Amino acid sequence: MSPVAATTPAKKSFWKSRRGQQITVIIAFTVIPVFLLMLFTYYPFAEMVKFSFYRMRYVGRRVFVGWDNYKEIFKRDDISGSLILCLYYMVGALVQIFLALYFATILSMKVKCGKLFKGLIFFPYLINGIAIGFIFKFFYTRGFVLDTVLHALGIPMSALPYWLKDRAVNNWSLVYSSVWRYMGQNMVLFIGAIMSVDSSLYEAAALDGANNWQKFKYIILPSIKTIVTLNIILSITGSLSAFEAPYVITGGNNGTGTFFVVMDKVAHTSQKVGLASAMAVFLLCIIFIATIIQKLLFKYIFRNANADDESLDAKKAKQKARKAAARAAKKGGM
Amino acid sequence: MAAQTASVHKIRHHYSAGFIIWTIFKYFTLILVSFTSVLPIVSCVITAFKSKTEYQNTNVMQLPKVWKLSNFAEAFQMANMGRAFLNSLIILVFVLLGSILIGTSLAYALNRFKFIGNELIRNLFTFAALLPGIAMQVSTYSIMSNLHLINHLYGYIFLMMGTDVISIYIFIQYYENLPVSLDESAILDGANYFQIYWHILLPLLKPAIVTCIILKGANTYNEYYCAHLYLQKPELCTVAISLYTFTGPMGNQYNYICAGVIISLLPALIVFILCQDQIYNGIAAGAVKG
Numbered sequence: 005m006s007p008v009a010a011t012t013p014a015k016k017s018f019w020k021s022r023r024g025q026q027i028t029v030i031i032a033f034t035v036i037p038v039f040l041l042m043l044f045t046y047y048p049f050a051e052m053v054k055f056s057f058y059r060m061r062y063v064g065r066r067v068f069v070g071w072d073n074y075k076e077i078f079k080r081d082d083i084s085g086s087l088i089l090c091l092y093y094m095v096g097a098l099v100q101i102f103l104a105l106y107f108a109t110i111l112s113m114k115v116k117c118g119k120l121f122k123g124l125i126f127f128p129y130l131i132n133g134i135a136i137g138f139i140f141k142f143f144y145t146r147g148f149v150l151d152t153v154l155h156a157l158g159i160p161m162s163a164l165p166y167w168l169k170d171r172a173v174n175n176w177s178l179v180y181s182s183v184w185r186y187m188g189q190n191m192v193l194f195i196g197a198i199m200s201v202d203s204s205l206y207e208a209a210a211l212d213g214a215n216n217w218q219k220f221k222y223i224i225l226p227s228i229k230t231i232v233t234l235n236i237i238l239s240i241t242g243s244l245s246a247f248e249a250p251y252v253i254t255g256g257n258n259g260t261g262t263f264f265v266v267m268d269k270v271a272h273t274s275q276k277v278g279l280a281s282a283m284a285v286f287l288l289c290i291i292f293i294a295t296i297i298q299k300l301l302f303k304y305i306f307r308n309a310n311a312d313d314e315s316l317d318a319k320k321a322k323q324k325a326r327k328a329a330a331r332a333a334k335k336g337g338m
Numbered sequence: 339m340a341a342q343t344a345s346v347h348k349i350r351h352h353y354s355a356g357f358i359i360w361t362i363f364k365y366f367t368l369i370l371v372s373f374t375s376v377l378p379i380v381s382c383v384i385t386a387f388k389s390k391t392e393y394q395n396t397n398v399m400q401l402p403k404v405w406k407l408s409n410f411a412e413a414f415q416m417a418n419m420g421r422a423f424l425n426s427l428i429i430l431v432f433v434l435l436g437s438i439l440i441g442t443s444l445a446y447a448l449n450r451f452k453f454i455g456n457e458l459i460r461n462l463f464t465f466a467a468l469l470p471g472i473a474m475q476v477s478t479y480s481i482m483s484n485l486h487l488i489n490h491l492y493g494y495i496f497l498m499m500g501t502d503v504i505s506i507y508i509f510i511q512y513y514e515n516l517p518v519s520l521d522e523s524a525i526l527d528g529a530n531y532f533q534i535y536w537h538i539l540l541p542l543l544k545p546a547i548v549t550c551i552i553l554k555g556a557n558t559y560n561e562y563y564c565a566h567l568y569l570q571k572p573e574l575c576t577v578a579i580s581l582y583t584f585t586g587p588m589g590n591q592y593n594y595i596c597a598g599v600i601i602s603l604l605p606a607l608i609v610f611i612l613c614q615d616q617i618y619n620g621i622a623a624g625a626v627k628g
Binding site: 044193267271 | 360364365367368371372374375376377378379381382385440441443444446447448451453455459462463466468469470472473474476477478479480481483496497499500501506530531532535556559560561562563567577578579581582584592595596598599602603606607610614618619621622623
């Protein structure tokens with residue numbers, strides 16, 4: 005190897021220096037993604053906030069109306085009513101996480117045909133939204149799939165409701181389709197988290213005589229706490245923005261239109277872009293607040309997660325003693 | 339030998355009643371949920387093979403007497419699926435390529451270099467992930483229309499590349515596992531930063547790239563709302579949109595509809611069967627590192 009040249013050029017171009025090269029790479033690699041992010045996420049967001057204060061269509065003149073659009077959200081029944089529908093989806097989401105956790109635990113242990121079960125439960129996640137819409141339209145039609153199966157179980161046809169029309173059940177029908185679709189993905193996520201727990205912990209527990217339930221409660225649950233809470237937060241905010249199931253299956257008719265379904269109608273069918281923008285901004289604020297509340301809530305619930313082996317009470321007692329001593333020392337020093 | 343075999347006892351397992359009940363319950367719930375998972379799809383498959391008269395006259399769950407394959411060909415034509423598959427393929431290839439290049443390079447810059455905007459950029463992306471795509475489309479539609487990007491494949495491709503946050507996270511996580519010493523030894527050998535990225539780090543990112551392909555690929559293939567908004571001309575339809583032709587006047591001919599649905603499922607099914615484990619690992623990777 006030839007010796008490194010001892011002569012350094014008197015003036016080195018900044019762009020050839022280490023720092024210069026770094027800056028070149030940084031700029032080159034960040035400019036496109038940040039530009040796209042701005043163009044397709046933040047600029048639309050800003051525009052939407054602007055639009056929400058106008059009465060307008062996509063083309064044509066705009067009239068500034070101030071807070072009118074927001075007031076209309078509460079005045080219009082179909083809009084304010086649609087917000088309540090997200091509660092159905094929240095219940096469904098919690099059931100979904102519960103089921104996903106249950107099946108993930110079972111399938112993490114040795115089960116016959118485990119792979120087959122896993123595949124069957126997961127596959128619905130890979131189906132595209134419109135196909136799901138048709139599949140369930142077909143499933144729920146009077147006298148078709150679901151009715152036939154229930155009939156075979158002995159339930160008379162007269163007792164079966166119109167799954168998609170009857171307002172008492174149609175939202176639950178949609179929630180079921182959503183759980184059907186996504187439970188598998190949650191389950192695979194949880195399986196991944198459970199599998200990543202150090203297996204020696206299980207062996208040690210088995211040696212100590214722990215049964216399956218104890219293994220679940222003391223090893224699995226604490227380790228996957230983070231991922232489960234994350235999923236809960238995502239599910240709750242997902243329920244607020246529930247859109248696909250009602251959009252493809254019922255089109256939002258018969259009282260199934262969730263907030264975003266109504267918003268889509270308002271924006272593209274009624275061409276009331278200002279009102280739709282106000283709706284979007286309104287819900288985004290709710291989602292934002294809900295996320296923050298949940299994060300704080302979970303932080304509070306798990307605040308002692310990293311406590312040492314000492315029991316919490318012993319720790320508190322120690323702190324109290326320390327404080328008392330400090331106070332006494334202060335008093336004494338006065 | 340005879341003496342030894344005589345002393346080998348058969349081991350008897352004593353199963354408690356609780357264990358047996360639990361096992362039965364376990365398998366029962368597994369079978370039940372698998373059945374419910376599969377039922378809607380199976381019913382579609384059965385219907386897809388029925389001729390029109392059979393469909394109208396037989397009970398939905400009955401197996402067809404004559405397995406008619408022509409439904410599939412007819413549905414394929416009716417929904418213009420050949421064109422749709424071509425469009426979907428083009429979109430998929432470009433979106434994946436773009437996402438991977440942008441994602442890996444951005445993650446490289448964010449993970450390997452300290453600079454002023456680093457935290458800010460990360461937070462911008464984190465916050466953007468909170469915003470549901472559908473809500474954004476209200477104003478994005480107006481922007482796309484002003485930029486003349488509607489009704490062009492490249493407009494849609496840009497949009498799909500630009501609203502992608504998950505892959506960036508995956509890549510950043512992966513970079514954290516690649517030791518900086520690799521970079522340093524490459525610098526000592528005289529490589530510039532781009533060469534480090536391209537020749538050394540990128541090949542090591544293969545598992546993350548596979549994950550990204552799977553997740554982003556599934557999302558893109560199944561995406562229909564934005565496709566519906568921005569690709570309105572019939573010759574630009576994707577597979578998802580082509581299924582829309584079955585709404586409206588065709589609304590009740592479920593034998594054709596189901597055939598179309600099954601056709602759209604086939605690519606996903608094939609990929610799933612072939613890459614099952616990678617798919618699971620990809621999704622789980624999001625769990626462990628996320």
